[in-house]
Amino acid sequence: xxxxxxxxxxxxxxxxxxxxxxxxxxxxxxxxxxxxxxxxxxxxxxxxxxxxxxxxxxxxxxxxxxxxxxxxxxxxxxxxxx
Numbered sequence: 430x431x432x433x434x435x436x437x438x439x440x441x442x443x444x445x446x447x448x449x450x451x452x453x454x455x456x457x458x459x460x461x462x463x464x465x466x467x468x469x470x471x472x473x474x475x476x477x478x479x480x481x482x483x484x485x486x487x488x489x490x491x492x493x494x495x496x497x498x499x500x501x502x503x504x505x506x507x508x509x510x511x
Contacts, residue, residue: 432461435469438477441488453477453488460485 442453460467460479467481479485 432465433468435471435477437471438469438488441471441475441477449489456486456488 438457442450442457445453457469457479464481467479467485470478470480472478472487477488479487
């Protein structure tokens with residue numbers, strides 16, 4: 430992948446356990462592959478975010494929400510309840 434990186438995001442990823450580093454690097458590649466104009470930044474002083482005219486996603490936080498949705502019965506159940 431060829432994209433502009435934020436060294437602060439590299440620092441964040443580098444401090445994680447190896448298995449989490451691998452996942453974060455894969456997510457990073459996927460986000461940048463989806464749109465090459467997506468930018469990396471750090472928000473809330475420590476959280477890596479991908480932005481393009483607003484937040485696209487944050488590393489790890491996105492997974493927490495998916496897990497919470499799954500614990501609540503999955504997106505299909507949540508969609509029916511809306």
